[in-house]
Amino acid sequence: MSDILEQLTLVLEARKAADADSSYVASLHAKGLNKILEKVGEESVETIIAAKDAALSGSKDDVIYETADLWFHTLVMLSHLGLSANDVLTELARRFDLSGLEEKANRTSK
């Protein structure tokens, strides 16, 4: 796992027990899963809009910024559910080198 992802995972875990008044992450946990999912949805839309704008303007800075917001909020969602980036990385590693078409054919109904 990249250094920053590893460090952020540790911070997110610690924030589950932090005071909601002094931590944005703790405030999300206190508000609950629906609020976290609302943020994931919001950041998804903002990422899509930034990508569409980048295709028109050629400026990609907002795509990076909004994608970081999206990744961050999905990490909070995973943490809230007792999961972590490592669980997703393990799944990506399992898929590595497997054609997307082949992987899809092997999927059980989900």
Ligand SMILES: N=c1c2ncn([C@@H]3O[C@H](COP(=O)(O)OP(=O)(O)OP(=O)(O)O)[C@@H](O)[C@H]3O)c2ncn1[C@@H]1O[C@H](COP(=O)(O)O)[C@@H](O)[C@H]1O
């Ligand atoms: N990477 C991030 C990160 N990315 C985005 N954000 C916050 O996510 C929010 C998203 O932006 P919005 O404009 O949607 O926020 P908002 O309008 O305040 O949100 P709402 O009131 O609409 O819910 C902002 O408050 C950002 O500051 C982050 N907050 C924290 N982190 C990391 O998490 C760590 C722990 O943060 P705290 O829990 O706040 O200490 C930090 O040290 C960082 O490493």
